[in-house]
Amino acid sequence: MRLDRWLRLKIGKIPQGLVEKYLRTGKIKLNRKKVKSSFKVKTKDEINIFNIEFKETLAICQGEINKKSGVWDDDLIRYDGDKKIIEKAKTIFTVIDKNSEASLLELKPITGRKHQLRKQLYAIGNPIFGDTKYKLSNSNKGINKNLMLHSYQIKFKINDIKHTYSALLPDYFKKLLKSKRLRFSNLK
Numbered sequence: 001m002r003l004d005r006w007l008r009l010k011i012g013k014i015p016q017g018l019v020e021k022y023l024r025t026g027k028i029k030l031n032r033k034k035v036k037s038s039f040k041v042k043t044k045d046e047i048n049i050f051n052i053e054f055k056e057t058l059a060i061c062q063g064e065i066n067k068k069s070g071v072w073d074d075d076l077i078r079y080d081g082d083k084k085i086i087e088k089a090k091t092i093f094t095v096i097d098k099n100s101e102a103s104l105l106e107l108k109p110i111t112g113r114k115h116q117l118r119k120q121l122y123a124i125g126n127p128i129f130g131d132t133k134y135k136l137s138n139s140n141k142g143i144n145k146n147l148m149l150h151s152y153q154i155k156f157k158i159n160d161i162k163h164t165y166s167a168l169l170p171d172y173f174k175k176l177l178k179s180k181r182l183r184f185s186n187l188k
Contacts, residue, residue: 003030004037006047010159017088018112026050049158057107058096058169058184059117060148060176061126062136065103069094072120076113089113091120102129102180117149129176146172 001009004019007028019037022028029048030039041047069092076089090110097104103126107117115134121127122134129148150173153166169177169184177184 001041002037003028003035003039003041003047006041010157021112057109057117058150058152058173059105059107059121059128060173060180060182061103061105061121061128062101063103063126064098064100065093065095065105065124065126067095072124074120074123076116076119078114087111087113089116089120091117096184097182099181102182104177104182104184146170148173148176 003023004016007019016037019028023034023037026034027050029035029050030041031046032048072089072091072093074089075086078085078087088111092108092110094106095103096106109116113119118128118131118134122131122136125136127135130146131149150169151167152169153164155162155164157163174184
């Protein structure tokens with residue numbers, strides 16, 4: 001069986017791009033060596049997995065998100081020198097609370113693109129509070145000392161054993177939630 005198929009069988013639905021990235025960066029190795037995803041796994045092969053993660057992330061963004069939940073499936077652009085690179089980006093989102101001034105979202109990135117969540121929220125006109133790179137040019141409302149993006153939970157599965165780790169919300173995050181009158185009691 002191909003290594004990428006074996007990984008999906010044992011770990012679950014993991015995007016091919018993420019498998020390729022983890023193999024390329026050495027987070028997944030076969031017999032302690034870097035290999036390609038097409039490499040055939042044999043009986044008694046040793047597969048080493050290091051720090052594979054799937055994240056669930058809170059964000060506080062500017063303005064009101066109209067839809068209660070959905071999927072953002074976008075083409076994100078980045079540059080490698082002068083070369084323009086277009087990458088598919090997919091995120092599942094749920095609005096936890098909102099008002100006319102701000103929205104609290106739960107975000108589950110399916111792909112792992114650089115600045116994915118920040119770029120996607122900026123693209124729909126609701127940048128994250130505190131983001132100095134992806135902000136609306138005519139507004140200083142988003143200027144904040146801290147980026148209001150918090151990874152509160154990481155879930156992954158290794159050898160059929162589920163692992164879940166959660167992190168408490170930072171005080172600065174709670175303070176902005178309170179000032180924007182957003183409830184966060186729904187968070188697990």
